[in-house]
Amino acid sequence: MKESATADEATVRDATAADLSAMAAIYDGEVLTSVATFDTEPRGTTYLGEKLAHAAGSDIVLVATRGGEVLGYAFSGPFRPRPAYDGTKEVSVYLARSARGAGLGTLLYAALLARLDALPQVHTQVAVIALPNDGSIALHRKHGFVEVGVLREAGRKFDRWVDTAWYQRRVTADG
Template sequence: MSPAATAITVRDAVAADVPSMASIYDEQARTSVATFDTEPRGAAYLGEKVAGAAGSDIVLVAVDGDELLGYAFSGPFRPRPAYDGTKEVSVYLAEGARGRGIATQLYSALLGRLDALPDVHTQVAVIALPNDASVSLHRRHGFEQVGVLREVGHKFGRYVDTAWYQRLG
């Protein structure tokens, strides 16, 4: 079966998924501006997200059999009560899983769950630029660019802009 024809399952993350999730995230920390972490965080960071998942803080994984291909999550936008109806969302994929529509599957599931919650009104995403694939993914899911912060990150010896995207539920 070709990679594009493989059946992918999207489900809630469990503790056993954390090492694979951490491997994906840590690779991004080492090699890309998809995260502004400059050092790998290991399993503790994602373990906290998975353990704390409840209500509108959701962590989903995409798996093919026993192989974890990526994950998406929603979490607090800012730590103040007036922001409770706004969730920041993000998606990360293993290198070999990119370009196969898996991020679309993860976001469809995540945003569908958020849309079903009466207390979630807005989702935001931050995209380091340039990143045409991420911009396209977010636009396909109804996000609109609401601003660009110039040179707010510094990684790999250069300054990086971030685009802010928003989706109203």
């Protein structure tokens, strides 16, 4: 990202390899304590390093920082591994627990979606939200996502079945 988005002393910028450890700490914390991801074992920096390596064109990885500390990140990636889906990107946002409720998710998504909206090859974005998650649902609705369906008992984690809500945001002709 050539320009920075700032609010309340937080800055959003493109992620770099130097951010991977902090990003992995956030992600692996969610793996171990929540259903925000359906991974069941920590992945360390390898998983996010692969995302960062593919961050070109319409795949984007951003971090929110304050005082040099990574507080969260958002990324886009392929929705499905078939060419007809190339215009659809799956998006995700993860925040450090200490950074939640401070508007950083909004800041990250605003930057990510603005970048995606500017790409002519991107037509729609999809988010998959494990239920219940009122905060994530509110964040996605705030950015124009609408619920398009729920998969009942789509995953099993922490000895229980978890539903997922599917949210979609289509890019309009005027951005």
